[in-house]
Amino acid sequence: YAYDDSEYPKYIDFIGTFSEPNFLNQITDEPDQNREHQDYVGSPEASLEVLNVEDYGAKGGGSDDTEAFEAAWNEACLSEGAVLVVPKSKSYLLRAITFSGPCKSDITLQIYGTIEASDDLLDYSPDYRRWLYFRNLDNFIVEGGGTIDGQGEIWWNNSCKTNRSSPVNT
Helix, strand or coil: CCCCCCCCCCCCCCCCCCCCCCCHHHCCCCHHHHHHHCCCCCCHHHHCEEEEHHHHCCCCCCCECHHHHHHHHHHHHHCCCEEEEECCCCEEEECCEEEECCCCCCEEEEECCEEEECCCHHHHCCCCCCCEEEECCCCEEEECCCEEECCHHHHHHCCCCCCCCCCCCC
16 A cells, blocks of 8 residues: 555445355454455455555645646556545645546545645746646545645735736736
């Protein structure tokens, strides 16, 4: 796995046969002890690739993580089914970014940390209307208990409604 699975919710612990008595009682919290019950068709291990943005260079803490998110997204889009994870306890700064398809299969974006918009208006030129842009995607899910911080105050202060000379006039 690309992340510590004890910190994030699991989709399903296993998929297997229930013909054995006490089958559910045989499952433990140790993944290797459950191996005989995993890797069936449809199990998370057999069908989903878990991709952590930090494995693609995202650092969090104020540095620009746009390229790392783009690289992780491209890998997820080419996979046979992926979960793209934004870890908790960190804030990831992003410039304008497009998450585009069509992708090979379903993608789930799990946001546990914070995705924060750049406060530099030049990071959005020439189209100031988009920050996180999701286009041409089917069966795309966003979930998690994280935060998407669009830095709204910056945009309201530079809005064409409050400042007619603002470049944010499109």
